[in-house]
Amino acid sequence: MRKIVEEVDIGKVLLVGDGFAVIQGLNNDAPVGCSLKFVSGASGVLLWRRSDNICLALLLGGVGTVEVGEGVECRIRAILQVVDEQQGPMTKREYDVAKVPVGDELAGKVVDFLGRAPGTQVQLGTSAFAPLFGEQPDMESREQIAEALVTGVKALDMLTPLGRGQALLVTGMRQSGKTSLVLDAILGQYRSGVRCIYAAIGQSVDDVSATMALLKRKDALAYTTVVAAPEGASLGERYAAISSAIAVGERVRDCGGHALVIIDDLACMVEVWESITAALATLGPTAFDEEEGNKEQEQEMDEEKLVEYEGMLVAASAAQRRRFFSSLIQRAAKLHKRLGGGSLTLLPVLAGAPARGEGRPAAVAQYKHVSEEQRAKLQAALETARRDQLRSQQEGCVRTEVLEEFMSIADGQVVLQRESGSGRVTVDPQASVSRIGSRAYPPALADLAVQLRFELAQAVDAARFGHDPDAAALREQASFAEQARAALAQTPGHPVPLEEQVATLYALQSGFFRDVSPSNVPLRQSIFIQSLRRSKPGVLRDIASTQQLTDEARAGLGDALEEISAAFSPSS
Known part of the structure; x- marks a missing residue:
């Protein structure tokens, strides 16, 4: 039985950050992706829920500024009477889901996460809407990836082939040619029938204009949508732009077509997770009304506790981070023939360097048979290497640990390196790998x-x-x-x-x-x-x-x- 109601679930804002808010009091069956309205008039979407029912919401703009202590509502659109074989009859609420425009009118346009053209409030693509945070297809809905998506990039197609429905991480240090590679992959879809969506995250207006000009000059604009969150956009808007780009691709996939979604770049997802952990860490025991809540908080804050995740024993905090990253990466899929056989292929870009298995350098003091002069030179070389590593991380590269987390979730990675002196960008054949194997060729x-x-x-x-x-x-x-x-x-x-x-x-x-x-x-x-x-x-x-x-x-x-x-x- 389904009963349409006009109910509102009320919560309270505990903390506000850059583009997000921590909320307490929402009903525990409010799903990730449901739409939120704040008293001030701002809007948001539920992104993350902790076991003690503390939630994190992305702020998506509106007429007011969100403040601590402010009320937030989550509208219930229906109540279902569900009969469970073990628990018997139960009541389950349905909530309004945050949706974005994904219609065919978006082709050839640059828009924000709500489908609006730059500098306007006019929405495009409103002939069809899809959830901003769509669910990743389950295994029964997927089909084995066994069809190539030729990109036109020789080093990619020959060394790390891309299959339709695959998620292939593109990584390398800054200025290693990642953006150039993924844009060439879009140009390579000319007359292939593949619909392209390019998420330009944190780029300047001039950079986005240059990308649009390139696509137009190469006759690629007609089959490409650019979803932009320019520099200066809030963390919530940047992450929403990534999800919106994937939502456009999901609509193409679910209609039986083939989509190539490029996220350039994925670093803001790391920022979102770090904001989640930092914000929740600041909440003391006073944030919970019941003693049981305190126990749950202490249990969840225990980062050393081992839990089973995907057949592995990992720290609880690592399992949560992996689950969060997977919620986006694993939206790539090749659907089963009974569902139309469409595909969403994902090329996320993330600056960083994978581990090389070289281990930590030994302390200079252990070298007993070198002169003081040689020891000083060695120490200076190690310090220079350490500073270079820190500088690379400060210049937009994520930590190796985080990069390898994404690498393990994706279906492979292509690692770019720039050869010293030549300025030539190449693919590292040893660090790059496609887990689809030869099926993607x-x-x-x-x-x-x-x-x-x-x-x-x-x-x-x-x-x-x-x-x-x-x-x-x-x-x-x-x-x-x-x-x-x-x-x-x-x-x-x-x-x-x-x-x-x-x-x-x-x-x-x-x-x-x-x-x-x-x-x-x-x-x-x-x-x-x-x-x-x-x-x-x-x-x-x-x-x-x-x-x-x-x-x-x-x-x-x-x-x-x-x-x-x-x-x-x-x-x-």
Whole structure:
């Protein structure tokens, strides 16, 4: 039985921070994502609930400023009479859920988390609405990820393939090319039928304008929505913009389409969690009316208590943090065919550096057989390294511990690194991994790309652990790795179609670049592709249409390589 009512659940504000408020007194069945109204006229949405019923709400703006002691209401839209097999008849309330516009009119537009164009109060995309905090699909609703989403970024498609429905973390230190990579992934969806949503978080107005100009210039704006929370936006608005972008993608997915959602960047989610823990830590025993509440608080504040989470024993605080991060990351999914077979693929960007397994440096004092001068130099080097690490964290990089938490939740990560001196952005083949495995490769790339990844990793190991740098085998491995990195490099803003990636990789592994210096590889590669377009256009068309490297296509690529190699031979 469902009874429509006009009831209001009343709570009280205990603490106010940057874009959030801590609330006490809401009914314990008020769900995350329900809509809140404050006495002052401001609005919010329930984000987090502790076991003692202390809640955290994101503030989403309104006509008034939220203050400590202020009342907050959560409107009940229905009462359900539910019969549970174990507990018997019970009453359950339904609450108003915070929803955002997700209609098709948002394509080609830049909007805020409420679908409003910059500087206006006019909402776009109101032909359809979806919950701001949608639930992640359960396992029965999901299908195995086994279809590639080709991005046009050679280093990504060949080394860390992206599958439709996958969440792949993009990370690296600042200025390592993360934004350039994800924007190229959007450009690579031209005529693919994939709808793109780009969440620009904390960026300047000029940066957002430059992104829109790039998308328009490359004919990518028609299938892309930009959800922006510019610099200066509150923490609540930034996090809401991330969730709103995912909500737009969820609507595409639930209608049977395919969406690529890019979050640039995810750091504000870390800030939200830190705000939650900091705010709740300031609440003393006076915040609870009953002694039992104090016991629950003490139990939840015990960060060393071990609990079972996803088959692991972890600290209670770590389990809560992981659950919070997962609530967003695991909204990516490939739905089962019975639900339409749509997908939401997620590329979240987060600045940081993963652990390298190098351990902590030993204390300088333990080196007994070095001179005072050498000890001083070593100490200075360690201090410089420590300052550089701290500086990198202060400049917007999250802690390694937090970064690896996201890495373990996502379906893999692509780690970018900028080579010193060259300014070239590359993918670290050892630290980058896709947990979907070869299923995420398009068939035309599968065998060739797996071999390339292995050879690059082998070259890194040889350079690190090889005892004889003059050995011919080591020199050959190092030379191939340099040529491969040069072949994978590409100009930002120019995604490479699948058929050209396959041709490049086939040429690389056929030894076409063996006697070419790395600096000349891009030119030789360009000449080969242009020649292939002229002499063997059917080969490229065949690979593009079938996404397969057939025997006929292999033969055509081999013929083209022989012809171009003959043209470059000294005798000719």
